[in-house]
Amino acid sequence: MRIHCPHCGERSLDEFSYLGDAVVRPDPASPNAQEAFYTYGYERSNVAGPMQELWYHAAGCHAWLVVTRDTRTHEILEVKSAHEVALARQKVAGTAQ
Amino acid sequence: MSELANDIKKASLEASERTGLTVTHVAARRGARASLDDVARAAFGVSLPSSPKAVEARGALIVWTGPDQWLIVQKDETGRDHYAELAKTFNGLASLVDVTDSRTIFRIAASRPSETLLRNMGIDFHENSFQPGDVAITHVSHLGVIVWRLPDGTAYDFACARTYSREFADWLRKASA
Ligand SMILES: [Zn+2]
Numbered sequence: 001m002r003i004h005c006p007h008c009g010e011r012s013l014d015e016f017s018y019l020g021d022a023v024v025r026p027d028p029a030s031p032n033a034q035e036a037f038y039t040y041g042y043e044r045s046n047v048a049g050p051m052q053e054l055w056y057h058a059a060g061c062h063a064w065l066v067v068t069r070d071t072r073t074h075e076i077l078e079v080k081s082a083h084e085v086a087l088a089r090q091k092v093a094g095t096a097q
Numbered sequence: 098m099s100e101l102a103n104d105i106k107k108a109s110l111e112a113s114e115r116t117g118l119t120v121t122h123v124a125a126r127r128g129a130r131a132s133l134d135d136v137a138r139a140a141f142g143v144s145l146p147s148s149p150k151a152v153e154a155r156g157a158l159i160v161w162t163g164p165d166q167w168l169i170v171q172k173d174e175t176g177r178d179h180y181a182e183l184a185k186t187f188n189g190l191a192s193l194v195d196v197t198d199s200r201t202i203f204r205i206a207a208s209r210p211s212e213t214l215l216r217n218m219g220i221d222f223h224e225n226s227f228q229p230g231d232v233a234i235t236h237v238s239h240l241g242v243i244v245w246r247l248p249d250g251t252a253y254d255f256a257c258a259r260t261y262s263r264e265f266a267d268w269l270r271k272a273s274a
Contacts, residue, residue, distance in 0.1 A: 007164055008149060008234065012219055015235065059236040061163035083164070 001074050006081050007061040015059035020044075022052040022066045022082075024089070047071055054082060112269055114262075115202040115254070118170055119179040122194045125165040129190040140186050149232040151245040160245055161232050168243065168256070170202070201262035203255045203269060210253065217272035218244075238268045 001013045021044055026036035048071060055065045064082035069075070123145075125133050137145050141154035146161040153159075157179075160168040171179040180195045187193060205214075209224040220233050227233070229250035234243050242265070243256040257265040 011235070015219075059241060060234045063164055081164070 017056045017058045019054040022054045112205045117173045120197045121169045122196045123167045124192045133190040153248045200256050201259045206252045214273050
């Protein structure tokens with residue numbers, strides 16, 4: 001399996017570490033934080049198909065990446081910088097308010 | 098002769114340890130990238146690369162080492178403190194660390210990699226793919242390394258953690274045998 005790092009280019013899997021589901025971390029200040037964190041921590045979905053995951057380019061540029069991977073075939077469908085994803089999310093949240 | 102120099106000699110490589118350098122790691126502060134570039138252009142006449150490239154500028158080599166991060170490699174000059182000068186230039190816009198003593202930089206003076214070195218690198222190191230001025234952060238035999246090809250194409254530099262420099266020299270010996 002090879003991952004195309006948006007910063008470094010295509011690299012072998014052994015340069016990356018896997019964290020897991022790229023689901024958004026709940027807001028610890030929200031009133032239902034305890035429940036939300038329970039769901040976040042323990043009630044993960046076991047996707048058969050394309051899933052967004054966090055990967056870390058540990059032996060490369062040290063950037064966190066959001067990788068869309070098909071869990072059945074290991075096909076990598078998309079790779080984005082996690083930083084960019086977070087900024088885009090903030091922007092969306094900002095316009096929604 | 099140092100043990101490291103001895104190892105390199107034994108390896109009968111065209112590799113040498115680069116000495117007499119100041120190496121500074123620069124990381125842009127949040128939201129300061131644009132202003133940092135303005136300052137860099139005024140000081141060095143070039144923009145800081147935003148892709149894996151190394152640029153030569155007024156005696157310094159600016160090497161991309163990740164998003165918004167660089168290594169600045171400068172030859173020591175009497176009466177000059179490169180790190181202090183950089184700290185002054187980039188004050189408030191970037192975080193700087195003097196990594197001179199924590200990095201060893203090996204140079205292989207060659208216009209293209211040997212066949213064995215080519216095969217031992219995990220990245221595409223062919224001279225047509227890895228072009229002059231190209232940079233890669235990768236690992237070889239579990240040792241982290243930043244490698245760049247000089248912009249004039251005359252040599253390859255490998256920067257590794259100094260504590261692993263002997264292991265790295267050993268790898269270079271095996272990889273280039
Ligand atoms: Zn990368």
